[in-house]
Amino acid sequence: MAPMTAPPSRTEDLAALSTELATLRARLDTLERILQLRDAALALAPSPPPPEPQPDPTPLPTTFEIAADQLLPAQDGFYQLEWGPEGAFRWTGPAPEVRFEAWIDRSAPLIATLRLFHLGTPANARDLTLEVDGTILPLTRQGAEKVFRSEPIAPRPGGGPTLLTLRVAHTHSPAERGLSDKRILGVAFQRLRLDPA
Numbered sequence: 001m002a003p004m005t006a007p008p009s010r011t012e013d014l015a016a017l018s019t020e021l022a023t024l025r026a027r028l029d030t031l032e033r034i035l036q037l038r039d040a041a042l043a044l045a046p047s048p049p050p051p052e053p054q055p056d057p058t059p060l061p062t063t064f065e066i067a068a069d070q071l072l073p074a075q076d077g078f079y080q081l082e083w084g085p086e087g088a089f090r091w092t093g094p095a096p097e098v099r100f101e102a103w104i105d106r107s108a109p110l111i112a113t114l115r116l117f118h119l120g121t122p123a124n125a126r127d128l129t130l131e132v133d134g135t136i137l138p139l140t141r142q143g144a145e146k147v148f149r150s151e152p153i154a155p156r157p158g159g160g161p162t163l164l165t166l167r168v169a170h171t172h173s174p175a176e177r178g179l180s181d182k183r184i185l186g187v188a189f190q191r192l193r194l195d196p197a
Contacts (some may be wrong), residue, residue, distance in 0.1 A: 060159065064102040064194040068117075072189075076100070077166075079183060089117035092186035098166040102194055106162060109197035111149040114139055118188035119146065120172055127169035128187070132162065152197040164192075 069088040073077040077098035078101050079091045092098045104110070112130055120126055128139040139148035156162075168186035175182045 060103055060105040060129040062105045062196055064104040066100060066189065067191045078189070083136055084117050086117055087190065089188040089190045091183065092168055093171060093190050094184035096168045096171055098168070098189070100192060102162045102164060104162055104194055106156040108155055109152040110194045111152060111197045113193045113195070114148040114166070115191040116146040116187050117190050118147060120168070120185055120187045121170045123170045124168060124187055129167045130166040131167060
């Protein structure tokens with residue numbers, strides 16, 4: 001009995017597949033050589049110089065203002081928004097510190113101006129201070145108005161926010177005068193502004 005042979009169509013298919021496999025191997029070898037040459041050329045090429053630092057496209061503003069009718073969270077030392085004959089205000093408290101974060105250009109000295117609706121207790125007129133960068137600055141009352149100004153705030157290099165802490169020396173509670181309001185209050189804040197000195 002004669003041995004069996006594959007039908008001619010299968011032999012042709014097998015030969016075609018072998019030829020295609022050989023072509024693919026040759027292409028793969030060529031691609032590997034190209035990648036090796038590229039890697040060798042990159043290793044010999046000098047590295048490009050680092051990019052020049054670009055100036056900040058959005059410089060910080062030279063003034064800053066925040067008012068009682070803006071979003072002032074309780075954790076920063078404020079109670080809810082209230083209204084009086086001079087406009088919106090917020091009592092500070094219960095802690096004697098109130099925090100602000102200002103994104104402002106610090107390349108030149110600044111002056112802080114604080115406007116209040118109410119002093120809380122009269123002694124606050126002489127004892128309010130503002131802390132900036134660890135320096136405590138007294139706030140001086142402007143005449144009989146409820147407006148206070150700081151000494152110049154020193155310039156500072158670099159960016160980042162300026163953190164300000166208003167320290168209210170004397171707090172009080174309306175309940176001490178027989179009123180139903182049991183909150184611990186500082187001053188009735190209306191506005192804080194920073195301007196170049």
